[in-house]
Amino acid sequence: MSAETYAILLSIVMVIAVVWPLLLTIPALHSRLYWPRHLAIVPAALLTVLPGDISRQLPWLLFGAEFAIDGVTRWVLAMSVVIWFIAATMMKSSKQGFANGRTTTFFLLTLAGNLGAVLANDLVGFFCFTTIMGYGFYALFVQNGNAETQRAGRLYLIFLIIADLLLFEALLLAAFTTDNLRFEGVRAAIAKASSSQFYLWVTFIGFALKTGIWPAHLWLSSAFKSTNQATALLIIGVPVVMGWLGAVRWLPLGEHAFGISAMIIQMVGVIGVLYATLKLCTPTSVKIVWMSSGAASLFIAALGTGLAHPTIWRQYEYLGYPFIASLGGLLALLIVTIGWTQKTRHQHPAVALPRVDILSRWIGATRQWVEDTLLGLPSLWHVSRLKLVKHYQYGSHWQKLRDFVVGWKAAITLFVLLGLALAWLAT
């Protein structure tokens, strides 16, 4: 086969990898197939094993989109394929008929969005496919769920909408700065633009909300607590990993030293890691949430370093995608292992915490922090697991609220420490 023919073949497989699951979303089509969820992944799986790099422009799509696959993208694609394959196998719906068909439709819609986002080589394409993926995932998450799942879904949806709005602003800034909306084109152009700081922050916050890093982890913990194992696996594979991928692709890494902004991002990452580690020590927390949040924070710290030192990022840039793929794969493996262990030991997958609404939680957290920190109580001391448990034993009136505020107390204290550190560094 000539190189030209092979390139055409690869392009066709690449486009089919996205279009095929989209086509299969039509109930009349997937209901006639055996294993439609697995079948939908086949072209993408094929793409991961076919060697060679290719990019293909689709001028008729949106404002002119581009798909590309290369050595590093293949890592993320391979991880996605594995996660989706496991999820498809695990997601054996107990219900037949409409519910089953609907699950398949949402599953395939989310899959198509996910694969499209991995293969997209421009900002508009990535945004479009992640939007499809995000809303598709919401549907997949809440359908057949109980009231708690629906509440968690609503929280996820709020984060998703805000994140998408912020990313849309970033997209507009990018388009205003340059006509070339490919990732590398935007990175180069935006780094030189006067709006680069604003772009950096809206992009960072947008993806931070999607990945659930500290302090935007609220939806993540809520989602993990209320869902089944297959969907928990997809939480890692869909919004979290795609958020990491988006951050690497959108942020102007390796182009310009961002100084103070980069340092803040680094510190947010470091605090997130510390916070997740502390939470992992508490008996009531859902471990996987904090593993995920900790991993995301670690990644953010690395991004902060890349933004602060462009030369370092350029030197190690090639590790970014394998790093994302490994981190995502590792977390997915953890979920599967934990699920399997719990299943064999007949344990409940997650410890459900008493529910308190967000407003009360914030008010309570602030109040608790004021009590413990400003009034001279040693707040950090309370973070230790034994003291917290002891502390709660005396609580009566605020018992339920305090179950929740423990985490926020530590978070707020760390946040203030961060502010103090920054103020000190600035002077």
Add this chain to the structure above:
Amino acid sequence: MIASSLLPGLIIFGLAEERVRLRTVLNLSGALVKLVLVGFVLWGVSQGQQYETRLALLPGLELVLRAGPLSLLFVSLSALLWLVTTVYAIGYLEGSPHRSRFFGFFSLCVTATVGVALSGNLITFLLFYELLTLATYPLVVHRGTEAARHAGLIYLRYTIAGGALLLVATVWLYTLTGTLEFTPQGFLDSVGAEQHTALIIIFTLLIAGFGVKAALVPLHGWLPLAMVAPAPVSALLHAVAVVKAGAFGIVRVVYDVFGVEFAANLGVLGPLAWLAAITIIYGSLRALFQDDLKRRLAFSTISQVSYIVLGTAIAGPIAAIGGVVHLVHQGLMKITLFFCAGNLAETLGIHKISEMNGVGRRMPWTMTAFTVGAFGMIGAPPVAGFVTKWYLGLGALQAGQEWVIIVLAGSSLLNAAYFLPILHRAWFQEPPNTWPKEFDFGRKETAWMLLLPPVITALMALAAGLLAAVAFSPLEWAQFIAEQEFSRP
């Protein structure tokens, strides 16, 4: 193009109620002929051809019909959606009384809309604009109920008052300039600075006149009331004819009467942009608290149509693309939503959002079309609404009006807040044991004449976003228009 709907309409008026087949043939053939003619003219204009007809009205005043790029965008939209709405209306009104009267006025309404679109000067525009008012009134009161008559009366009061303001402004303008001919970049350059105050007043009168039909706040009062009309009429009011004619009038005034540059120098575009922004947010806020589905959609229209005005008032070529293309995009998305609302009412007796639990399971195709329309309204890609918001946002940045981005973001957030709960209810809540009023359509979810139109328009809304860059897409046509409006000869 005008005769293709006028003649069938006049014949239909004289038809007996039982001549169903002939009426259907006349309706559909008229709509198809119009579509073919529009296709021919569209092709001709894209190749640089000019089409114009003049007829003397009074000494110095002519009835002018001209097919320019902007006219054709509106005509194409009207012709396309008229065909779809006709199919829907035939299915919707099957077996109901006064169908000849309904379809007669229906055709007259589209005739007036095409006249408005093709008008080559302000007086022609005004004539067809008033004809549109008179042709839509019988459609609003078609059901003949007390509520319908009340809504019709309010509609008539608003629109006739608006028409009177337009007449005053037109006469005043004619006395100042001696011409009313629509001209790219306007025809007021020669007016002396001493007349600028008068021109500002004229501009205000024109905006107020057109603002009634475009439902600009505080002139929007008639629109939510007019929801008592049958679903095809609502679709016509919101997507094809009435509010669009108002918005189109504002576009004409800014581009072809005053000219963007002249209007900007006069300082009238800033307040217009703010008025549009207020309407966008106000409409969305009011929509948030409506339980009646059609009322929620009506307030959504109030908000969405002002995107067109906002795009025009930002006064830049990119924002102009966003505004102009939304004429088509809003039409496609909103007609889908109204068709779906009609289907829910006609099939299951559902009128309120609180009655929509689990309706997605009972009517999956209708609710899929509704979902596409709703996501388009939110501005989520790849539906058409995303393209509009993209160009409006980019245009605002280009014009240095960053505040518009906040308005767009706020509007998107509010749109999500009032559309997503509907979708959640429809798809993820358990359906009730019985629906308010269920009609039997056998194994189908509803009659095919009711189902096909929303599915087609939803697909068109999706295609307008997904295939925005292809030749002859609404976006490409809007870019062509903006190029003409903003390039000095």
